[in-house]
Amino acid sequence: MHNTGYTNTCTVYNSKLSCFEELTESELKIIEENKVIVNYRKGENICKQGSFASHIIYLSEGLVKVYLEGNPKNLILKISPSGNLIGLPSIYEGNNVFLYSAATYTDSVVELIDINIFKQLIQENAKFAYRVISVLNEHAVQIYGRFYCLTNKQLHGRLADILLCLAQRIFYEMEFDLPLSRNDLAELTGMSTESVIRVMKDFKDDGLIETSGKAIKIINYEMMNRISEVG
């Protein structure tokens, strides 16, 4: 029997769905009138776990990490490229804080939408709400997969996952400039920075990837994929 998913999973959340398509002209106008556009530099925090969630965040440009604050280490839940919403999970009755933090990997542009407006739209437009549910659940699949990988795969598998993932879902290329440090990769894969470096070296030595500076090129896609699958 073939496996039923999750094993070969990735880290990048990139929804194909936009909730906003389901909004009417007048509803869109309400959002337009209640949003603020903010620019962030690389490395800045755009929301902080535990702080008051006054806005839903739409990432219109850039690349961010969404992570849980922890002691001593953080845990990155997902990488989010532009076009996605951040902070949806903070919407539930009895809660008014962010469940996670987010910080930029690159210079980014963000639209802040008043959370009460957003909640109101959900409670008035069921089609919109259904889209929000879709987005949340798509996201859940991702997190589950990631959860499985971090608790079951070992280092080589996890790092292969991330590299393939970045190539396929962020850069759409087998060759790209990595905006993440080795330490970022470590947080992302739940391994130590040193281990990231060592495993990268293994991949290089085995001719699976080439690196120079920030540039990474996946040469042997087949093999990387196998490593990702085997764990």
Place this chain on the structure above:
Amino acid sequence: MHNTGYTNTCTVYNSKLSCFEELTESELKIIEENKVIVNYRKGENICKQGSFASHIIYLSEGLVKVYLEGNPKNLILKISPSGNLIGLPSIYEGNNVFLYSAATYTDSVVELIDINIFKQLIQENAKFAYRVISVLNEHAVQIYGRFYCLTNKQLHGRLADILLCLAQRIFYEMEFDLPLSRNDLAELTGMSTESVIRVMKDFKDDGLIETSGKAIKIINYEMMNRISEVG
């Protein structure tokens, strides 16, 4: 500064919210007319990851585990006591399969609600949809916490978590008969069965718990809590 959540987290999903409160008489009637009640024996499968998700499952009696199928090991996402819905995350556009499997720990009674009816209700009743979003997000918090624990805490902390969690959120007592085997605890904490046994022994030797057969009694709650926090 104090930590911002997640560190002291537990495994049991036990929503205080019922989506159904938001349904009208006639909508409730639609559900009544389109649901089927099914009994399960201890240890049986009530849904299977990857199979066609034709129903949303309401657990009216019993205790189940919700888990990801994996090779060689499964990963339990949550334990769900009666009164909760199972299968909500399978609701998103482009998907028609269960994202996880569920199996009973004890004899259980389940109500199967046609998924299309459920989707229809979401798309027609925005208040209901908002409740579904709340439930999904409450659940997300749980999973995030669990995710953090399994990747950051070590064995003693993880097992302490689970035991406290069972006591507080399932049995509402510091003394209870455990319906889970050591192997179940192992799946739940992401540790080997042998390690579960050893750590249980440590807890016993240190006078934190007492066990005899299936019965477990948490004697030193304070200390167990500290172990859970320290990791």
Place this chain on the structure above:
DNA sequence: AAATAAAACTGATCTATATCATACTTATTG
């Protein structure tokens, strides 16, 4: 362009936890 800081890298060491092998106990079944 020199000075400083931050990443990247390397090797040696250590440890938490899995794995294996085996014994014992409690359930389940014919």
Place this chain on the structure above:
DNA sequence: CAATAAGTATGATATAGATCAGTTTTATTT
């Protein structure tokens, strides 16, 4: 109520991967 299976327990061994302590390279600042 034997017989068989499933679950619990324990000790010995192995290892993946973290941690520590450095060095080198690349960025950033003055």
